[in-house]
Amino acid sequence: MKYFVIGIGGTGMRCIEAFTHLCAMGMCDNMEIDILSIDTDTNNGNKGRSEQLIERYRRIKGGDGGKPTANSFFTAKINLFKFAPEYSGNRLTFETISDLTSGAEDIKRSNKALADLFFDDDVQKFNLNHGYRAQTHMGSHLMYHAIVEAARLVREGKGRPEDRSLVEFINRIFQAGADARVFILGSIFGGTGASSIPILPRALTHALRVSDPNANIQQAQFGCSLLTEYFSFTVPDAVQTKAQKVIANSNNFSFNSQAALMFYEADETVKRTYQRMYHVGWPSSQRKDFSADGKDAKTITGGAEQRNPCHVTEFLCAAAALDFFTRRETADDKHEIVFRSANEQNGSFLFDFQDFIGTQRANDFMNRLGALYALGLIVINHEKGGAGQNGVLNLVKKFQEFGTPDYVNLPQDDARDIDDYLKAFAFTYEGGEIVPGWLLQVRETVRGSFLFSADAFSTNYKQLQGVHFGKLFDDESHQFAKKGKLGFGAGDPYNEFCNVILKDQTVKPSPEIQKVERLNEHFLAHTYRTLTKLYNLL
Numbered sequence: 001m002k003y004f005v006i007g008i009g010g011t012g013m014r015c016i017e018a019f020t021h022l023c024a025m026g027m028c029d030n031m032e033i034d035i036l037s038i039d040t041d042t043n044n045g046n047k048g049r050s051e052q053l054i055e056r057y058r059r060i061k062g063g064d065g066g067k068p069t070a071n072s073f074f075t076a077k078i079n080l081f082k083f084a085p086e087y088s089g090n091r092l093t094f095e096t097i098s099d100l101t102s103g104a105e106d107i108k109r110s111n112k113a114l115a116d117l118f119f120d121d122d123v124q125k126f127n128l129n130h131g132y133r134a135q136t137h138m139g140s141h142l143m144y145h146a147i148v149e150a151a152r153l154v155r156e157g158k159g160r161p162e163d164r165s166l167v168e169f170i171n172r173i174f175q176a177g178a179d180a181r182v183f184i185l186g187s188i189f190g191g192t193g194a195s196s197i198p199i200l201p202r203a204l205t206h207a208l209r210v211s212d213p214n215a216n217i218q219q220a221q222f223g224c225s226l227l228t229e230y231f232s233f234t235v236p237d238a239v240q241t242k243a244q245k246v247i248a249n250s251n252n253f254s255f256n257s258q259a260a261l262m263f264y265e266a267d268e269t270v271k272r273t274y275q276r277m278y279h280v281g282w283p284s285s286q287r288k289d290f291s292a293d294g295k296d297a298k299t300i301t302g303g304a305e306q307r308n309p310c311h312v313t314e315f316l317c318a319a320a321a322l323d324f325f326t327r328r329e330t331a332d333d334k335h336e337i338v339f340r341s342a343n344e345q346n347g348s349f350l351f352d353f354q355d356f357i358g359t360q361r362a363n364d365f366m367n368r369l370g371a372l373y374a375l376g377l378i379v380i381n382h383e384k385g386g387a388g389q390n391g392v393l394n395l396v397k398k399f400q401e402f403g404t405p406d407y408v409n410l411p412q413d414d415a416r417d418i419d420d421y422l423k424a425f426a427f428t429y430e431g432g433e434i435v436p437g438w439l440l441q442v443r444e445t446v447r448g449s450f451l452f453s454a455d456a457f458s459t460n461y462k463q464l465q466g467v468h469f470g471k472l473f474d475d476e477s478h479q480f481a482k483k484g485k486l487g488f489g490a491g492d493p494y495n496e497f498c499n500v501i502l503k504d505q506t507v508k509p510s511p512e513i514q515k516v517e518r519l520n521e522h523f524l525a526h527t528y529r530t531l532t533k534l535y536n537l538l
Helices: 009-025 045-061 105-118 121-125 136-155 161-179 192-196 200-208 238-244 250-266 268-273 312-326 362-382 391-401 412-425 438-444 461-465 493-503 519-535
Strands: 002-008 032-038 077-083 180-185 221-227 276-280 336-338 427-430 433-436
Touching (some): 002 161, 002 192, 009 180, 009 221, 009 312, 009 438, 032 045, 032 161, 077 161, 105 136, 136 161, 136 200, 200 268, 221 312, 250 268, 276 312, 362 391, 362 412, 362 427, 362 493, 391 412, 412 438, 412 519, 427 461
Parallel strands (some): 002 032, 032 077, 221 276, 276 336
Antiparallel strands (some): 427 433
């Protein structure tokens, strides 16, 4: 099989961020995955954050020369492609892109009259560089033509790097044929994602046909997330509304979601295009306020300022992509809208591991997520990564002190990338405060219990520094270093971790089973096998 992920818009960017962390946990053994980011807002903060994370992941894997591995961390090989429609210069509005004001007077009148049938005047004239602002009817039109136009420009030798990247991604889907599995991540209540999900498979096909009229990607199987509203932000005031004229209002997100779901349920073209659609929803009473804790003075429409925190629904969408890739019973002529529910009590979800990944792989997911978080706690807390030091190099030096110099030649750049990745995944410290990474941000969006013990997600600086990572799981059968107090002898999980990794020959990495070649992959595989043995889950 060949695997393709497309993240669209701000929500799609955060979804591919979550999917990248699934790969870092090791949930995508032996896979090579092509990821395409699509956003109209080239400077969007969430877009930059997700792409930087993927680039760091790729460096850990050895870049283009990296290979898929297994039974370790960072097992999938990821290739990153980027595309953004060109909305700059004389292409800033629908009006200028469509050339409504050029030509003879009768032609201009006809063009304007036709445009007015579909779009309000304000919609035709607003600046597109921050996205489609919940104007999905216009967004679908523009995104479709931007994709096809990119293919034409590449054929003519005029394409930008973004255009060439898109065309290469489409060609890879075509070359994969019936082995292609394509999953599209985005929301259906906003602008770019909601605009693109309905038209994207057809747009990719028509872009492919620019160079080969007989080519198609109909053999590929498509899946997508139908993520309904799950956050809100500052409602634009009269001054901002007057200035912007067209601006997204989160008060309308519920209506947008309902209309979109009715469309996806009824539209025959969508049913023929998508084999499986995953509906991910969230209670309106628990919507997350993305406007800087409700203190933003104005609505942030996009740009570098838009760096929204991560949410559990995005994690569920990433898990849906993995489910789509690993299911084998999907039939070419079958269309399904599927969902998975979680237990709820007193208005709070009680998330368990199987709620994300299903019962068959629940223990595997539990082990891999727990092991990666534990490695983060070791590097950030015990090896001072959270204090500005290189925690991975400190851990390597510790091994050397105890007579295990296996990783003494680990390149500093590799160590730095792993150290930085773990902080982006978990957390770090700054000025005596906790700076939540992806996992802690996700946990903050859930009112009820969430996967690990409450101590593992403490919001108290000193308590998080001293968390006992041997007791991440509430089930005592999956705990270690349970006796004594933290920092004293056998009750110290760090000591037990070091004892096993330094003395137990059975946890050494296996090139045959784990397929590791590079030194940093040996290091990661060694820590993974050690923590897997200690947690006794597999």
